[in-house]
Amino acid sequence: MSGLTLKLNPNERILINGAVIENGARRTSFTIKTPNTHILRLKDAIHPDDAKTPVSRACYIAQLLIAGTTDPDRGRKQLIIAIEQLSQVFDDRDSRILLSAASEHAVANNAYRAMRKLKELLPREARLFAAQDQHDPVRRSSAG
Numbered sequence: 439m440s441g442l443t444l445k446l447n448p449n450e451r452i453l454i455n456g457a458v459i460e461n462g463a464r465r466t467s468f469t470i471k472t473p474n475t476h477i478l479r480l481k482d483a484i485h486p487d488d489a490k491t492p493v494s495r496a497c498y499i500a501q502l503l504i505a506g507t508t509d510p511d512r513g514r515k516q517l518i519i520a521i522e523q524l525s526q527v528f529d530d531r532d533s534r535i536l537l538s539a540a541s542e543h544a545v546a547n548n549a550y551r552a553m554r555k556l557k558e559l560l561p562r563e564a565r566l567f568a569a570q571d572q573h574d575p576v577r578r579s580s581a582g
Contacts, residue, residue: 444467448463
């Protein structure tokens with residue numbers, strides 16, 4: 439059994455089966471040998487209050503699956519639905535490729551890889567919202 443090797447930077451935090459673990463002052467690596475361990479790098483985590491956009495909410499669902507804090511079947515279904523909804527908005531070629539990969543990972547129960555693909559959409563989503571705000575005078579006046 440090979441396991442998952444994690445390489446941590448100094449003072450980096452990770453969540454392993456619900457416990458927050460902080461690395462010491464030096465870079466380190468270790469291998470998780472136990473299968474089905476729930477591991478989340480906290481630098482990759484989205485705070486629940488920050489999951490305000492469709493893409494960040496989909497990432498948050500994936501994060502809950504990774505951390506093991508939601509029912510796996512229910513969470514996977516929610517993630518797949520969220521990805522399908524995103525695919526109706528993001529219709530450019532590059533976004534479709536990312537969403538297709540995220541969907542494949544979600545179906546294969548690999549929430550971490552799905553989340554990584556979804557996170558690549560966050561800058562695109564931010565640009566879409568920024569462009570929408572520029573063209574919508576009501577949103578612009580209420581934002582200030």
